[in-house]
Amino acid sequence: MICVSISGQTASQILEELNHVSMAEIRLDLLNLSDNEIMEVFEAHPNLIATYRPGRVTEIERTRQLKLALKHGATWIDIELEAPTDWKKEMIMFASKLGKKVIISTHNFEKTPTTDELLSLVEVMQKEGADLVKLACLADSAAACARLLSLYERYKNILVIGMGPHGSITRIAAPFLGAPFTFAAGTAGKTAPGQFTFSEMQRAIQLINHGE
Ligand SMILES: O=C1C[C@@](O)(C(=O)O)C[C@@H](O)[C@@H]1O
Numbered sequence: 236m237i238c239v240s241i242s243g244q245t246a247s248q249i250l251e252e253l254n255h256v257s258m259a260e261i262r263l264d265l266l267n268l269s270d271n272e273i274m275e276v277f278e279a280h281p282n283l284i285a286t287y288r289p290g291r292v293t294e295i296e297r298t299r300q301l302k303l304a305l306k307h308g309a310t311w312i313d314i315e316l317e318a319p320t321d322w323k324k325e326m327i328m329f330a331s332k333l334g335k336k337v338i339i340s341t342h343n344f345e346k347t348p349t350t351d352e353l354l355s356l357v358e359v360m361q362k363e364g365a366d367l368v369k370l371a372c373l374a375d376s377a378a379a380c381a382r383l384l385s386l387y388e389r390y391k392n393i394l395v396i397g398m399g400p401h402g403s404i405t406r407i408a409a410p411f412l413g414a415p416f417t418f419a420a421g422t423a424g425k426t427a428p429g430q431f432t433f434s435e436m437q438r439a440i441q442l443i444n445h446g447e
Contacts, residue, residue, distance in 0.1 A: 236416040237436050238284065243423030246272035253280045256433065258416055260313070262426055263287040263300055270303060277308040284338065285309040289318070301326065305335050313369070316341040316360055327364045338394075339365035347372040347379035347397065357390055367415065368393045371427065374402035387412035399428045406431060407439045 238258040241249055242265035249266075253259060253276070261276060264287050268276065277283055285304035287297045301312050314326050316339055323339070330337050339360040348356070353370065360368040368390070374380050374397030383395045383405050394414040397405035406429065409417040419436040420426065431439065 236410065237419050237433060237440070238416040239421045239433050240418050240426040240430065241421040241423070242266060242426050244421070246276060248422075249276050250279055252422055253283075256280075258282040258284075259421070260284040260286055260418065260426075261304070261309075263304070264291050264297075265426065270300075273300060273303050274307040277304045279308075281308070281310065283309050284311040284313055286313040289315065294322070298322070298326070302329055305330055305333055309335065311336045311338055311367070313338040313340050315339075316356070316363075320363075323363060336366040337364065338367045338369050339363055340369035340371065342398075343372040344398070345373055347374050347382055350382055350385065353382065353386060354389070357386060357393060361390075361392075366392065369396070370394070371396040371398050372402075373398045373428075374405065375399065376401060380405050384408055384412060387414070396427075397429070402429045403431070406436070407443070410440065411443060 236258050238260055239256045240260045240262060242262045246268055261283055285301055287301050289297060305312055312326060312330055314323055314337060327337050341356060356370060357368050374383060380397045380402060383397050386393060386395050394409060395405060406417050418430055419433045420430040
């Protein structure tokens with residue numbers, strides 16, 4: 236499944252885009268949605284991730300908006316491995332009471348760590364109670380991609396992404412190796428380096444499925 240990562244749009248543009256996709260990530264930190272618009276967007280589609288990366292607003296406000304999204308239909312929230320443990324526990328508890336799922340994610344915009352480091356990151360995120368572990372690392376070589384993709388042999392419920400131009404293969408391979416979905420850019424543009432557009436990703440998946 237392709238998950239379109241939505242940023243930089245108005246609520247009505249988002250609602251229009253949601254008509255054409257089976258899954259989307261709503262990057263609340265890269266949008267300017269009012270409470271009413273958050274409710275409207277999350278109520279409009281059955282398979283949305285609510286993501287609000289830290290730094291733009293207070294932690295109280297970020298938490299409030301993530302909880303609002305969950306109460307109004309988000310299927311998933313994405314929380315950062317680096318966030319305080321108590322906050323992660325609070326969000327996991329809140330989501331699970333509503334029957335919603337939690338992605339614990341970590342990003343490394345500089346490099347792909349060693350295999351041992353990757354394994355221990357996955358294990359920590361699993362232990363913390365992630366329904367899905369997401370690891371996105373800048374991949375600067377074929378070896379880095381191979382290292383990232385090798386994690387699929389060991390673990391279920393993971394999504395491993397190689398960011399940057401060298402990491403593209405990992406984005407296409409992900410759903411074929413066990414990831415529940417892979418990210419593509421929304422119509423307003425990429426939310427991470429190396430993302431394909433939705434139609435490019437659709438085409439790549441079709442090519443592999445049909446062996447064309
Ligand atoms: O964590 C991820 C993955 C991502 O960083 C990517 O590389 O496609 C894009 C982010 O919006 C999302 O939250």
